[in-house]
Amino acid sequence: MNDDFHYIVSRRGFLIAATGAAVSASLRPARASTVDERRIRVAPSQARLSGPGGPQTAVWAYDRTVPGPALRLRQGEPIRITVENELDEDTTVHWHGIRLPNAMDGVPGLTQKPIKPGENFVYEFTPPDAGTFWYHPHANSLVQLGRGLAGALIVEEAEPVAVDRDLLWLLQDWRLAADGQIAGGFGSMMDASMSGRLGNAVTINGAAQAALGVRAGERVRLRLANAALARMMALRFEGHRPVVVAIDGQPCEPHDPEGGRLVLAPAMRIDIVLDMQGDPGSRHAVIDDFYDGLAYALTSLAYDTAPPLRAHSLDEPLALPRNPLPTPVLANAVRQEIVLQGGMMGGGKLAGVGGMMGMGMPGMNGAPAWAINGMSMTGDGHAGMTPQFTLERGASCHLTMRNESAWWHPMHVHGFSLSVLSRNGSPAPHRQWQDTVLMAPKDTIECAFVADNPGDWMLHCHVADHQMAGLMTVFRVT
Ligand code: C2O
Ligand code: CU
Ligand code: CU
Numbered sequence: 001m002n003d004d005f006h007y008i009v010s011r012r013g014f015l016i017a018a019t020g021a022a023v024s025a026s027l028r029p030a031r032a033s034t035v036d037e038r039r040i041r042v043a044p045s046q047a048r049l050s051g052p053g054g055p056q057t058a059v060w061a062y063d064r065t066v067p068g069p070a071l072r073l074r075q076g077e078p079i080r081i082t083v084e085n086e087l088d089e090d091t092t093v094h095w096h097g098i099r100l101p102n103a104m105d106g107v108p109g110l111t112q113k114p115i116k117p118g119e120n121f122v123y124e125f126t127p128p129d130a131g132t133f134w135y136h137p138h139a140n141s142l143v144q145l146g147r148g149l150a151g152a153l154i155v156e157e158a159e160p161v162a163v164d165r166d167l168l169w170l171l172q173d174w175r176l177a178a179d180g181q182i183a184g185g186f187g188s189m190m191d192a193s194m195s196g197r198l199g200n201a202v203t204i205n206g207a208a209q210a211a212l213g214v215r216a217g218e219r220v221r222l223r224l225a226n227a228a229l230a231r232m233m234a235l236r237f238e239g240h241r242p243v244v245v246a247i248d249g250q251p252c253e254p255h256d257p258e259g260g261r262l263v264l265a266p267a268m269r270i271d272i273v274l275d276m277q278g279d280p281g282s283r284h285a286v287i288d289d290f291y292d293g294l295a296y297a298l299t300s301l302a303y304d305t306a307p308p309l310r311a312h313s314l315d316e317p318l319a320l321p322r323n324p325l326p327t328p329v330l331a332n333a334v335r336q337e338i339v340l341q342g343g344m345m346g347g348g349k350l351a352g353v354g355g356m357m358g359m360g361m362p363g364m365n366g367a368p369a370w371a372i373n374g375m376s377m378t379g380d381g382h383a384g385m386t387p388q389f390t391l392e393r394g395a396s397c398h399l400t401m402r403n404e405s406a407w408w409h410p411m412h413v414h415g416f417s418l419s420v421l422s423r424n425g426s427p428a429p430h431r432q433w434q435d436t437v438l439m440a441p442k443d444t445i446e447c448a449f450v451a452d453n454p455g456d457w458m459l460h461c462h463v464a465d466h467q468m469a470g471l472m473t474v475f476r477v478t
Contacts, residue, residue, distance in 0.1 A: 045065075062150075070168055098133050136149060163273065172203050215304055217313075221274075227267075230463045233265075238284045243318055283303065284301045339373050393478055401439060403440070410439075459472070
């Protein structure tokens with residue numbers, strides 16, 4: 001554990017040095033195009049994670065690129081995506097956050113047969129909600145996601161917010177060995193029972209990025225998506241004031257993030273609007289400081305020397321149109337409770353911090369390290385998973401989630417978006433709907449949703465190690 005810890009720190013140092021270099025790489029802007037029919041190939045490939053000219057890392061990729069192609073769909077328009085598996089092992093694709101028919105949800109054993117090597121599967125759905133979503137495998141998830149399989153899925157609003165540019169940062173966290181290749185040892189008990197497999201190199205759209213070139217006075221919509229296995233992030237834009245306009249693809253009341261930090265757990269997305277208020281020629285760091293003592297510069301905003309695009313910030317409204325989510329009726333809602341249990345005692349944000357060396361660790365000898373309501377469901381999904389509870393179609397569900405463990409968990413529900421009601425008794429302030437809710441140690445969260453979509457649906461922690469080791473369950477809508 002200590003080795004890992006120092007390793008991360010030293011690699012961090014390397015990363016900071018790399019991103020501090022005076023190289024100006026402009027980040028890939030999201031481009032608009034209509035996609036009705038797509039094919040995606042899943043295959044081994046190579047990627048230059050430290051940027052152009054850097055060493056090649058063997059990865060697994062959608063359409064040979066890391067991350068996979070950003071799919072741009074239209075709200076309410078059907079899409080057909082054929083996934084071809086050219087890996088040596090089974091895979092599936094899960095369309096994270098999209099409310100779709102259960103058979104298209106991509107959970108092996110539960111909603112479909114896994115896609116065998118050389119075979120393909122046709123996914124067909126009509127995205128009901130506009131927003132920022134993503135896709136990833138739901139088979140051997142820890143390894144497949146950890147080797148690079150992830151991509152953004154953007155469903156465009158009929159009327160987007162007025163901005164000068166619409167950008168995407170898909171963030172990935174890689175554990176690289178000294179030779180620049182992805183380190184083995186996926187699923188170690190140490191990772192599984194603590195903070196999960198944290199990496200040592202964070203990339204934006206597939207590469208370390210020294211800077212995002214910006215123009216004074218412009219207004220940017222930035223879609224942030226955390227596709228890391230385990231790394232929580234808390235982003236600060238020095239000298240800037242991001243306004244949060246959507247969380248997990250669902251519009252919320254536009255608001256300043258608490259303390260100016262955007263907390264982005266694995267699988268979460270946050271859309272911000274950023275007015276470029278810096279001076280021409282100036283440079284401002286974007287800092288991730290989630291883990292105490294391990295802050296680093298993710299990238300920076302590098303202003304060109306052109307005069308400001310406009311004298312004053314745009315005065316356009318920032319609120320996005322609401323998606324057609326059914327409103328839960330709390331008065332007669334069915335109450336369910338989910339209790340998260342397990343993990344190493346002591347806890348903390350990071351393995352190696354907090355002085356819990358030498359404490360007892362549950363889950364040794366290959367036993368599951370985590371449980372929900374006393375039951376461990378391990379892996380990615382398989383046939384014969386017994387639902388934790390059953391809801392009648394159309395019922396409102398008031399779901400309480402209690403984290404009894406000493407660790408952080410981004411809890412994710414498939415097929416639905418949750419109206420977040422309260423955290424530790426305080427009402428949630430921004431009318432947010434989320435498919436992934438970050439729970440701090442000992443947190444209690446209340447949320448609600450309408451069970452309008454029949455099928456067996458997953459509910460799990462999105463720290464891949466935790467999911468694999470038992471922090472997963474299934475519920476049924478009849
Ligand atoms: Cu994005 Cu079951 O997960
Ligand atoms: Cu999901
Ligand atoms: Cu977890």
